[in-house]
Amino acid sequence: MSDLERSKKFYTEVLGLKVGAKVPAEGEPYEYLLGLTGNIREDTLVVIRKGEVKPGATEFGSITIVVPNGRKMAERVVAAGYRAARPIGDGTNFVRDPDGYLIELYQRPAARPK
Incomplete structure (x- = not known):
């Protein structure tokens, strides 16, 4: 993270x-x-740390966050002035955080009827 407060x-x-x-x-x-509820004992955690962004550092992989609606979350990211990493569509989408790291906004597939 080049700017911890900006990333937060x-x-x-x-x-x-x-x-x-x-x-x-x-x-x-x-x-x-960070997490979905703020309860660090029971939540899925995302840890962001202060550090220097190095060339090529965005190639480490990606961060995946499960969201109820991938399209709506991606549109929210773009509306806030950040960019989508791929064209926005229904379901799972990909965006970039302030340091350019790839974030997968994963939308679970709808359950199939039994």
Whole structure:
């Protein structure tokens, strides 16, 4: 993360994640633990840390977040001034965070009737 506070704003205000904890608890943070509910004991966690962005660092892989509606979340990201990594469609979509990391907005397929 080149700018921890900018990244926190993206993950909380745009993607809707909640801060469960910051490290250290007092003073200037160098790490945030984020999740869907903010309960770090029971939640799926996304950890963002202060650090230097190096050329090619976006090639590490991707972050996947399960969302109820991939299209709506991708449109929300684009409306907030960030970019889609691929054309937006129904279901799963891909966007970029402020440092250019690939975020998969995974929408589970609808359950098939039994």
